[in-house]
Amino acid sequence: MTRLVLTRHGQSVWNKENRFTGWVDVDLTEQGVEEARRGGALLKAEGFAPGFAFTSVLKRAIRTLHLALEGVDRLWIPEEKAWRLNERHYGALTGLDKAEVTEAHGADQVKIWRRSFDIPPPPLPLDDPRHPRFDPRYSSLDPDALPSGESLKLTLERVAPYFESAIAPRLEAGDEVIISAHGNSLRALMKLLFGVPDADIVSLEMPTGNPLMIELNGLKPVSARYLDQDRAQDLPPCP
Template identity: 60%
Template sequence: MTKLILVRHGQSQWNLENRFTGWVDVDLTEEGIAEANKAGELILKEGIQFDAAFTSYQKRAIKTLWLALEGIDQMYIPVTKDWHLNERHYGGLTSLNKQETRDKHGDEQVHIWRRSFDVPPPQIDKNHEYHPSKEVKYSHIAPSELPTGESLKITTERVLPYYKSQIVPHLKAGSNLIISAHGNSLRALMKEIFGVPDDDIPGFEFPTGNPLLLDMDEKTLKPKAARYLDESRAKELPAV
């Protein structure tokens, strides 16, 4: 049976500071590094031999993957990095403290921006220091494709075509895969894999650095079983 592990990056500096991060390339904290190392220890106990790995262009996810692969002595496997697996772009909310944003705009409005499926945040200004066009890593992407403020729906529309075209063929071939990504790009994958309705998917949380192991049916691409490897930090999962 094909094994697929989804893991959200370990705690980042802006997770710690309670700021909207999105596409800003912040690093892991010491706790985040420890979570990534723990992810490797947990995966090692499962005895999985991976055929390939996928991650985003953001170093918090890349480092988490590196540390996990180091922990299982599989750093040699092919790793594909792609911006389509990046976190949701938080637009004009980027870098703002979440509590200060609630104080300014009200709890209800911030809740809509964060937890609705199809309401995007305000767009980021092109002159903003964190506009994605200012990063060389995205210079090959057409300006019209660069996100400047995404809802979960828009994020899903970015992630799923990549998943179906680049990752699904590996799963159908029976390859064991690990994907290190972000809370919202992983929600997009969860929505597809588990068939979660639009209104329900924003409510599912991915704990940082806790691998989600899926036993995948190669024909249906649906999980026959699913569990977080660290049960003490597990979150609710959709029904299998």
């Protein structure tokens, strides 16, 4: 048996402002910092001692990871930052107020963009300054590999190979691992691990800054629980 912890970053500035964030590199709020610190304290109480950490290249996930690792006195462990663990890219919706988008396009259309498994939002034009090809953190990547807008299905298609090539070998070697990422990239991981059907995965919610501890037999989950039960969400059954 080994343990894997998934933690969604603490509340971000744009979470609080109810904006579509995606790949925009917004920071944590004060509440988000406190959520991440509490997550670290909960991990310490569980005796969790990760040997390796993974996170996205976005500061809200990186800072959440570091605050959690500080809580368990494991800031020294190796960590890998990967763009493939970034949040889903919200395309032309990026930065927009969710309530204003709903007013402009209707609740049904916004629900499709936000909650369908395989329908992406309108794409971001390639010449839009918000496009990731203008961001220096992706300068070494083929611009054609960078998304202009993603559904959860497309997010899964970039998360899955990264999990298989980078994360799964650590778990199979017996390392305890922590992953700090985002609501949709973590949904993709949950779909992989628990075999959640397409129709069900879009309704799975992960609370901010609340570590989800998964006990694994190989790569098969045998138990899963949120450490802060007061802010827990429903979980899929272990396969």
